[in-house]
Each structure stands twice: as structure tokens, then as C-alpha cells.
Amino acid sequence: MRLKKYLLGTLAAASLIWTGSAQAALSYMTVGDILKVSGKAEVGDVEKLATKLTPAIKTVVLQWPDGWNWTLARDLAKEIEKRKLTTVAHGSCNSYTCAMMFLSGEQRMFSAAGRPEIHYVSLSFWEANTGSNHAITSDNSTMDDILTWWSGHTKLSGSDLRVYHASIFYTRGNTYYNDRKVFFPSEIKTPNRNVLHCAGELQEKTGMNVWFPDCMPVKDATALSKGIVTTNERFAHPSLEFKSDMAAPAATGFAKLEDMPALKLSDACQTAYKDYLKHPNPRAFAVSENGNCYWASPQSTAPYSIALNNCNKANNNACRFYAADDQVVFTPFDQALPEVAPAKTASN
Known part of the structure; x- marks a missing residue:
């Protein structure tokens, strides 16, 4: 494939x-x-x-x-x-x-x-x-x-x-x-x-x-009308769950959300940020000091954790959140990070 x-x-x-x-x-x-x-x-x-x-x-x-x-x-x-x-x-x-x-x-x-x-x-x-x-x-x-x-x-x-x-x-x-x-x-x-x-x-x-x-x-189409599912009822069971997502940091006022990040980001990451802005919440965009990034969309089970953890894996734990949902939460790399609230539990 x-x-x-x-x-x-x-x-x-x-x-x-x-x-x-x-x-x-x-x-x-x-x-x-x-x-x-x-x-x-x-x-x-x-x-x-x-x-x-x-x-x-x-x-x-x-x-x-x-x-x-x-x-x-x-x-x-x-x-x-x-x-x-x-x-x-x-x-x-x-x-x-x-x-x-x-x-x-x-x-x-x-x-x-x-x-x-x-x-x-x-x-x-x-x-x-x-x-x-x-x-x-x-x-x-x-x-x-x-x-x-x-x-x-x-x-x-x-x-x-x-x-x-x-x-x-x-x-x-x-x-x-x-x-x-x-x-x-x-x-x-x-x-x-x-x-x-x-x-x-x-x-x-x-x-x-x-x-x-x-x-x-696809106008007026649903999974039920197209025969993909047989009922709109969803299957609930105690064994089906997802790990809790981490909490996102608070807004810092570093920049406006809709503005391109005033950081030395790669061209690819600048394009990625434009894509990030198209997505609804929850979403997260993480950046590294060397200009790389990783973002996660609502299709991710834990977008905050996925964005930051995968950025860190690729960049020697040198990443920080730039944006979370509709807020810029970035703290410059030469400043200490504020404390983050305890993790929140994913809804079930």
C-alpha cells in the first residue's frame, strides 16, 4: 500500500x-x-x-x-x-x-x-x-x-x-x-x-x-442512511475508555491566535499552523526551539498530550505548547514555564 x-x-x-x-x-x-x-x-x-x-x-x-x-x-x-x-x-x-x-x-x-x-x-x-x-x-x-x-x-x-x-x-x-x-x-x-x-x-x-x-x-447522508451502522445508538461498556488528557496551560497573551507565530518555525510548520486554525476544539499546537512542531486535532483521543509528547519525542524533550484550543499559551523558551493544572479526565 x-x-x-x-x-x-x-x-x-x-x-x-x-x-x-x-x-x-x-x-x-x-x-x-x-x-x-x-x-x-x-x-x-x-x-x-x-x-x-x-x-x-x-x-x-x-x-x-x-x-x-x-x-x-x-x-x-x-x-x-x-x-x-x-x-x-x-x-x-x-x-x-x-x-x-x-x-x-x-x-x-x-x-x-x-x-x-x-x-x-x-x-x-x-x-x-x-x-x-x-x-x-x-x-x-x-x-x-x-x-x-x-x-x-x-x-x-x-x-x-x-x-x-x-x-x-x-x-x-x-x-x-x-x-x-x-x-x-x-x-x-x-x-x-x-x-x-x-x-x-x-x-x-x-x-x-x-x-x-x-x-x-455529503449532503443529507448519515452513517445510518448509508448502511454503515445499523443504529444511531452507541455501544457503551466499562472496559471501553481512553486515557486522560493532560491539562493545557493558561493563555499568556504572547500573540493573537490568528497571527502566524512570531517564532523561527520551518516553512512546513507555518503551513501546519494554518491547518491547525481550520480545526475545531479540542486541538493543540506544540513547537520546539529549533523550529519544528507537532499538532493534534479533535480526531486525536488526547490532543494536548499527543501534540506535546510527540513533539518532545522528535526534539529531545525541548517542546512547549504554542496554542491550545482558541488561545495562545506560549511562554518564550528563555523564560520558566508556569505550573500546569492537574490533568483532566477524558469524557466518556
């Missing part, structure tokens, strides 16, 4: 779950009648999944399982489908492995843990203009096979599943046409954001695990 983590020098734009490259093989955890699945799908996982799906299991919770081998994803989905189980999307469900396992559930729901915008299901259409009708998958599957499967497990129409060649696209050796539909829970408050259509270069610009501010809303 020719995928690209959105890196800007040592900047990464909150694409943690999407990248998947560091994930271990699929792992399975049983909690009562629930089977939690995470990791990256590999050969042999179909047989492992079959042994884990005992008659006692009623629900499969998908915690970001990764993998772009479409044939393997289809076979994993079959194991769930023939048992008529409930599937739950807990977090972002981007890959073929996750999306197909999710759509194989007889009942399908979003998780109720945390903020609703951190949960979504994405169906991706990647087609290479190389004289064949192959999708960009690790097993070189055909688009016809993939789209037939999507249409048979959803209420998506032919126009929903069309790869929009007329849309903007990017070239990397050959030309690749990129489309995806992104489905959120119905209570997402931003207008017309329940379903988004992302095409071409927009995917590269926004990254895969952000709020997609430049994508096109």
Missing part, C-alpha cells in the same frame, strides 16, 4: 492511528462476551480469529486494527459475518481490515467512549492509472471486487462508490486516483460533517486522522 504519513521535517500532523506501520500482529482480548481486536492483520490471523470467536462471544470491538491486504480482510470479515455478531468501531476505522470486519457485523455501532468525533469508519478507493483496474492494496486486488463487496454490505449507491477521476489528484511516478467516504456518529455537531467525501490531493493535505476540514460534505 503506498501510504504517506504526513511528516513535515520532524513534524507529524496527528496521524498516529492511520500510519499503522508500527503496529504488532492482530491481538485479541476477551472481556465477558466481548472480543477486542487490535494490531495489524497478517497471514494466519483468519485461523486465530476463528478460535477466538467462541459461542460466548456476542460483540467484536475493533480498536484500530490495521492492514491493507483486501483478500485477508475479506476472509476475516467472513468469520464474523457467519456468526451474526455485533461489531463496534472504537476509534478510527481506516484500513480495509477494520472497515470490512466492521461491515461484516449483523449489528454495527460506534463506541460511546470519549468524544464522538474520535470514532469514524472510512471506506477507501485507491486506483492506479497503470493500464489495469487494480486498487492500491497490498495484494493487488481489483476495484471491481472491492466495490462489489462494499455495495453488498452497505446501502451505498454506484455514485457513492465512484472513483472521481475528474477530481484533483496527485502524481507519484504514475497517477493515483484517491477517494474515500468518512462516516461519523450522528451527534457530531459541526454542520454536515456526518459523512465526508475526500478526493485526490486532499487526502495527502489533511492526513488520515484529522478533522478533514477541506473534504466535501
Whole structure:
């Protein structure tokens, strides 16, 4: 799969779950009648999944399982489908492995843990203009096979599943046409954001695990109306939660939020800050003294912690918050940082 983590020098734009490259093989955890699945799908996982799906299991919770081998994803989905189980999307469900396992559930729901915008299901259409009708998958599957499967497990129409060649696209050796539909829970408050259509270069610009501010809303569509979920009710369980986010520092009055930071930031980080301003709260933007940065959007489970911790990892613990939500909270590097309030608990 020719995928690209959105890196800007040592900047990464909150694409943690999407990248998947560091994930271990699929792992399975049983909690009562629930089977939690995470990791990256590999050969042999179909047989492992079959042994884990005992008659006692009623629900499969998908915690970001990764993998772009479409044939393997289809076979994993079959194991769930023939048992008529409930599937739950807990977090972002981007890959073929996750999306197909999710759509194989007889009942399908979003998780109720945390903020609703951190949960979504994405169906991706990647087609290479190389004289064949192959999708960009690790097993070189055909688009016809993939789209037939999507249409048979959803209420998506032919126009929903069309790869929009007329849309903007990017070239990397050959030309690749990129489309995806992104489905959120119905209570997402931003207008017309329940379903988004992302095409071409927009995917590269926004990254895969952000709020997609430049994508096109799909008018009057919801995950329920398109058959992605089977109910608007969300799945709640005590074992489904997210770590608490750290508290953001107070506003310092260093600058106005809408102004470009008066720091020696790289060109890439200046572009990243413009993207940051497009996103709703909660959000955070961290910077280092050498001009690097890392920001996190509402699609992150703990945006304050993710922005600062990942900036520190890439810059020898030399980062500070520049902005948090709608406030500039930066303290110059030659001054001592103020004390930060105790961590706040993520809502559930």
C-alpha cells in the first residue's frame, strides 16, 4: 500500500492511528462476551480469529486494527459475518481490515467512549492509472471486487462508490486516483460533517486522522442512511475508555491566535499552523526551539498530550505548547514555564 504519513521535517500532523506501520500482529482480548481486536492483520490471523470467536462471544470491538491486504480482510470479515455478531468501531476505522470486519457485523455501532468525533469508519478507493483496474492494496486486488463487496454490505449507491477521476489528484511516478467516504456518529455537531467525501490531493493535505476540514460534505447522508451502522445508538461498556488528557496551560497573551507565530518555525510548520486554525476544539499546537512542531486535532483521543509528547519525542524533550484550543499559551523558551493544572479526565 503506498501510504504517506504526513511528516513535515520532524513534524507529524496527528496521524498516529492511520500510519499503522508500527503496529504488532492482530491481538485479541476477551472481556465477558466481548472480543477486542487490535494490531495489524497478517497471514494466519483468519485461523486465530476463528478460535477466538467462541459461542460466548456476542460483540467484536475493533480498536484500530490495521492492514491493507483486501483478500485477508475479506476472509476475516467472513468469520464474523457467519456468526451474526455485533461489531463496534472504537476509534478510527481506516484500513480495509477494520472497515470490512466492521461491515461484516449483523449489528454495527460506534463506541460511546470519549468524544464522538474520535470514532469514524472510512471506506477507501485507491486506483492506479497503470493500464489495469487494480486498487492500491497490498495484494493487488481489483476495484471491481472491492466495490462489489462494499455495495453488498452497505446501502451505498454506484455514485457513492465512484472513483472521481475528474477530481484533483496527485502524481507519484504514475497517477493515483484517491477517494474515500468518512462516516461519523450522528451527534457530531459541526454542520454536515456526518459523512465526508475526500478526493485526490486532499487526502495527502489533511492526513488520515484529522478533522478533514477541506473534504466535501455529503449532503443529507448519515452513517445510518448509508448502511454503515445499523443504529444511531452507541455501544457503551466499562472496559471501553481512553486515557486522560493532560491539562493545557493558561493563555499568556504572547500573540493573537490568528497571527502566524512570531517564532523561527520551518516553512512546513507555518503551513501546519494554518491547518491547525481550520480545526475545531479540542486541538493543540506544540513547537520546539529549533523550529519544528507537532499538532493534534479533535480526531486525536488526547490532543494536548499527543501534540506535546510527540513533539518532545522528535526534539529531545525541548517542546512547549504554542496554542491550545482558541488561545495562545506560549511562554518564550528563555523564560520558566508556569505550573500546569492537574490533568483532566477524558469524557466518556
